[in-house]
Amino acid sequence: MNIILRGLKNMSLNDFFSMGGYAVYVWSAYGISFIVLFLNIILAIRNEYKTLNEIKKRLQNNKK
């Protein structure tokens, strides 16, 4: 617990964003990773809804 709090105290926001001069590399790597992971979730969920809707439509057509 102590370590966690100390980490916050020792770090200024400036240090955090500048990443010791490597900001471009570090933040672009993290940015791209988040986009890719986020897309993974969105596409997976969208896929599930799409399949469900397709089956629903097919069942309704069969009833007619």
Added chain:
Amino acid sequence: MYKWIHQFGSPKYFYDISIPLSKWIAIVCAISFIGGLYGGLVLAPADYQQGDSFRIIYLHVPAAWMSLFVYLVIAFSGAVSLIWHIKITDIIARASAPIGASFTFLALVTGAIWGKPMWGTYWVWDARLTSELILLFLYLGYIALQSAFSDKRIAARAGAILVLIGVINIPIIHYSVEWWSTLHQGPTISKLDKPSIHLTMLIPLLLMVLAFKTFYITTLLIRARSEILGYEYNSSWVKKYVIK
């Protein structure tokens, strides 16, 4: 045990159990992600050689590990479905492929971004990088093959054969940094009893590995569900489920 395997192999059972399972695993994923990011970006000290650029390791290593792990899952499921013709392993293999491909893509991209400040170049054609690129092509080939056949069973069989041939690439990737001289640094935590990094750096890394692994399982379960519905749309339990 056999009964359990049989139950788990039934698409309906898998579908039912995957809904609560994916929720709980997603929670574990979110917690370990937050912990790993905080530990990796805030708590861990800068590396004495690489400065703050080493923090890319918290994405690069988990992504690279998972790119190999997911491939082995697909290969294992492929072998099982070739031998025993089990539907659920086909489904797991198909659902894993896009996730594994994106992990491979991430490993390559974060590696390139890390390479620029450290090696002075985004890319070199050395053993580790080239074999990882081949892994990405294997994933893409598998995905293309899946959409090339209208019969899902034939697609699964063809994909399984492709993936099993490609397994030869996995040990090559893993040992490439030892077999060939390369710009890529040696393994960081292969020796768990005596790791070459400090605990404040290691713990966030392990958290991120857990986060990536649980992320894979969560998205796999979601994707597997829609694959199951696609396979089983004619069975009565799917109809009941959809109408409800």
